[in-house]
Amino acid sequence: MSMDWLLFLLADTGFFLNEAMLWFQSKELTELLRIFWVMVFLEIPRYLLTDIYSLIRANMGKPRLGKLSELSTTGEPPLVSIIVPALNEERLIDEAIVSLLHQDYPNFEIVVVDDGSQDNTANICAKHAKQHNIRFFPLGERQGKSAALNYGITVASGDYLMFIDSDTSYDRSAISRIMRYFNDPEVGAVSGNFKIRNQDTNFLTHMVAIEYFLSMSMGWRFKGLMGLIVCVPGWFGLYQRSVVSATGLFEPGPGNDSDLTIKTRKIHKKIVFAPDAMSLTDAPVTWAAWIRQRMRWSRNLVKNRLRRHRDVFDVTSSNFSLNNLLAFLDNIFFLMVVPVAWVIYLIDMGFHYGEHIVMILFINVCLHLLLRLTQYAIALTLSERKAMPLELLPYLFFYGFYMAFYKLVRVIAYIDELVFRGSYRDKFAPPKVQKQMTRY
Numbered sequence: 295m296s297m298d299w300l301l302f303l304l305a306d307t308g309f310f311l312n313e314a315m316l317w318f319q320s321k322e323l324t325e326l327l328r329i330f331w332v333m334v335f336l337e338i339p340r341y342l343l344t345d346i347y348s349l350i351r352a353n354m355g356k357p358r359l360g361k362l363s364e365l366s367t368t369g370e371p372p373l374v375s376i377i378v379p380a381l382n383e384e385r386l387i388d389e390a391i392v393s394l395l396h397q398d399y400p401n402f403e404i405v406v407v408d409d410g411s412q413d414n415t416a417n418i419c420a421k422h423a424k425q426h427n428i429r430f431f432p433l434g435e436r437q438g439k440s441a442a443l444n445y446g447i448t449v450a451s452g453d454y455l456m457f458i459d460s461d462t463s464y465d466r467s468a469i470s471r472i473m474r475y476f477n478d479p480e481v482g483a484v485s486g487n488f489k490i491r492n493q494d495t496n497f498l499t500h501m502v503a504i505e506y507f508l509s510m511s512m513g514w515r516f517k518g519l520m521g522l523i524v525c526v527p528g529w530f531g532l533y534q535r536s537v538v539s540a541t542g543l544f545e546p547g548p549g550n551d552s553d554l555t556i557k558t559r560k561i562h563k564k565i566v567f568a569p570d571a572m573s574l575t576d577a578p579v580t581w582a583a584w585i586r587q588r589m590r591w592s593r594n595l596v597k598n599r600l601r602r603h604r605d606v607f608d609v610t611s612s613n614f615s616l617n618n619l620l621a622f623l624d625n626i627f628f629l630m631v632v633p634v635a636w637v638i639y640l641i642d643m644g645f646h647y648g649e650h651i652v653m654i655l656f657i658n659v660c661l662h663l664l665l666r667l668t669q670y671a672i673a674l675t676l677s678e679r680k681a682m683p684l685e686l687l688p689y690l691f692f693y694g695f696y697m698a699f700y701k702l703v704r705v706i707a708y709i710d711e712l713v714f715r716g717s718y719r720d721k722f723a724p725p726k727v728q729k730q731m732t733r734y
Contacts, residue, residue: 314653332639333661336632342665344516345672351519352676360477374402375452379442380460384414391422393463399470404428407446410436438727440544455538459529462575472532472571482537482563486530487511491574500689501696502577508669518567522621525552530573537563547731548722549594556603560613592707593717599626601734633701662694
């Protein structure tokens with residue numbers, strides 16, 4: 295008797311699946327396209343077709359990147375200054391520094407700038423500075439990440455500047471691999487690849503691990519091939535010093551990584567992606583921290599694409615280029631328009647197909663799962679590390695719901711920035727720095 299509920303559940307589920315299949319098969323192709331227009335015309339082209347393109351390009355052979363010695367007239371690889379801004383990272387800063395100390399690149403310096411940490415971060419960094427060839431600069435009072443990065447730039451000696459986060463660690467060959475891309479003199483900046491280190495912590499970190507593996511890492515790979523990267527992430531990016539000098543230092547407040555990337559594009563330098571240069575970073579472990587992070591990212595999209603660098607859309611501007619325009623339109627369309635389109639889609643389905651809305655949503659979930667499984671297979675094929683844990687596979691069943699929630703968070707963030715300019719109140723920057731931020 296205790297198993298009767300399970301039998302009834304299985305029977306009801308089977309009946310529902312049969313009804314959904316019959317309903318789906320009864321529709322003409324044109325009506326199916328009408329009902330599933332977001333999936334067919336937006337999701338599949340953006341994710342599946344771009345991944346297939348990346349797979350084809352990878353099978354065509356890798357481009358010759360040259361040797362490290364080719365970067366210098368003396369035959370010695372150029373000096374890379376690794377600038378590490380740190381704020382209250384006592385739990386992870388040691389691992390980050392150790393991973394840098396073990397890099398196989400033969401010519402680098404580590405510059406750690408502590409931005410007024412209130413925990414044991416400064417002591418850990420000072421200890422490493424005494425034991426190893428690390429330059430450590432405590433700022434005392436918190437001045438914001440941009441100020442710490444700018445200070446690091448002024449004291450750094452290298453012709454190449456690597457900006458990282460103090461909670462991120464790096465494969466031993468990360469710098470060597472990323473530096474080879476600078477054999478092309480037109481390359482101004484290179485984004486490294488990234489994975490989640492703490493994926494096994496809870497359900498949320500599993501979701502973020504899938505997101506980084508499918509949507510972000512694969513997305514950056516495609517954008518790199520097409521010249522569409524508009525943000526070298528702050529946790530792993532490497533620039534020519536001459537480019538940073540030409541574009542100016544980091545501005546106060548959040549979004550400084552995408553701001554510098556866009557300014558690099560404006561001086562007509564290439565931005566490329568190094569899929570074989572791997573870093574490991576931690577995902578937020580609580581939904582509250584995750585929402586704060588994603589709200590900040592989404593607000594910065596509005597601030598930097600629609601306001602700060604709106605001259606990209608001005609054909610009369612000296613900064614105008616077709617490539618930059620396409621990169622901005624790609625970014626805005628798929629990160630802003632598509633989430634809004636899903637909201638419109640749900641309203642549309644509820645209004646026109648209200649009696650079948652449960653079936654429509656269920657089929658959308660199934661289609662989304664099929665799409666992600668295909669993406670997962672492609673990503674595994676292209677992965678530099680073939681052993682992507684199979685334990686992530688069961689979580690793909692929930693990934694569609696995670697991304698749907700993320701779209702909602704994005705829409706809220708866009709409204710907040712467009713109407714209330716929420717980025718200027720973000721606690722990412724201390725209050726005194728918020729007052730210094732230029733309003734766009």
